[in-house]
Amino acid sequence: MTISLQSTPVATQPNWLDKIGAGHILLGIALVLYPLVASDFFLTQIGGYSLIFGMLGLSLMMLAGYGGMVSLAQITVAGIAAYCIAIFGDNNSHLLGFGWPWWIAAPVAILIAAIASSLIGWISVRTEGIYTIMITLAIATATFYFAQQNYAIFNGHSGYAGIRAPAFWGVNSRDPKAFYYLCLGFSVLAYAAILYGSRSTFGLTLQAIRDNPRRMRALGFNVTAHKVFAWFLAGIIGGLGGVLLVWFNGRVSPGTIGVDAAIDVLIIAVIGGLRHPIGPFLGALVVVLMQTFAIDLVGAERFNTLIGLVFLVIVFISPDGILGLWAKFKPNFSQESLRPGR
Amino acid sequence: MAENDMASRLQGTGAYALELDGVARHFGALVALSGINMRIAAGERRAVLGSNGAGKTTLFNAVTGDFLPTAGRIRFFGEDITDLPPHERIRRGLRRTYQISQLFKGLSVLDSIFLACRGVSRRRFSLLRPRLNDVNRVQAESILHAVHLDGDRDALVATLSHGQQRQLEIALALAGAPRFILFDEPAAGLSPTERRDLVAILNGLPKHIGYVIIEHDLDVALRVSEYVSMMHNGRLFKEGTPQEIEADPEVQEIYLGGKHG
16 A cells, blocks of 8 residues: 555545545455356355355444444344245245245345344344343344244254255356355445445434434434334345355255354454444455364364454454454554445 | 414413423432422523532433433423423424533544434435435534534544534534523533633524523523522522522522532
């Protein structure tokens, strides 16, 4: 960054903004060209999977980073969408499976997930801080056990299998390249929406509520309604992630929405950083890489220990996660550029 | 809201901005407020004096709904607002400032004031960015100017000095056509110059905007008010013009004596 500053002698405010724009463009080109160099394994198991979990982390980042509400129930919201896809679409578990086409099933699944998210929000918005974490953990755990023991809707322990990603526009999205681009497209959409929305009226109200809910009431805002709406929006992103997740796995079972998965989403968001929507995607990439390769490095029995240690080290060095590390080693990437909408 | 519906709420007392009937607030066994009866006319400027713990801020909290009173009724321009949530009272034209600044440290100065304007306006849930010529943004810019914060419009609130934060605190209360404002020690921690600015801002408010001001600094309090209410141990115990209050020996004993003695 220092070098480029020297090459452009007049470093004014717009130039600086342009540079942030250039960062996005470079990242975009790299992500679009990634399939040219990546094997199928790296394309889906690393690329697609990171993008999907990045989206789940993004839905948490929106609630926690902008709204100050740390939720452990985002995987539950995603799971609800995933189960809906299995139930409304096709599966080979011989239960339900209405056979709706994907373009009806997917939007309905996302809407149901968003409504479920609003309900979870409505239950938890009266609490703050650690109590929000506890109540969302309770909801996530309860949903997990309910799914495991209910055979009429959730098909109990085994869940649903044989769910196939759709084929459309003559492209089969089960193909690794197509599936990667599908995930990339929706991730970019969600990322851009959050980045734009952070400077919208609602984005500002959410951040103001995080900073001082009492004052927001004294300015005429119905704080509870705004928080519940934030949960609804986060539910749309979480539900979208859930739909992609079930298309990716081809199956959904209580294990998909277990407590360890809930904690994975939290770790992704915290490792990445909660101050900018790029954070959860960075966090997801690190966690997915570790989960994939830690077994090779330290063996199957200790790979969780390694993940835990990396988590500790990152949080210990930088409370702002990878975003904070970035800021530390690149002085020009100051706190300013972490402000919403930049 | 229909005209006659509004009229039925007035109960013939619409000339008052604020009416308190027997307002009380208990915190467990502690009586913070008891039997407060108060009538404040529309456009009136009233100072509330009293030593620490007299119940002044508790009175404000009861009026704005930050903490509900345990007994009594509160009417705002004739309408009973006792059971309304805080944001509904604000939308009816009530505003307040806080003794300890209650601001948004992660937002810019302009965005903070913009939200204050938007809070009593439409499109609070808009997912669009406000345009440069958005009516609430334009309002925010002019309030920014009125409280002398033009130079810091894009600064993060957390980076403002104490005096600037107090100015922003006032700016938030001026947003969106207020009808009545509660100022809770607006001069706390201000320098003499900043106090003069504050007096100018208060005296420069449009005449139809009434307010109640809690202020320990008598130089400020008596110069910006027409009438003074004295509180002691959760009760109103004396009311009068600034001159009468200043000359009252009992007041000097409790308030001035306690503070300066």
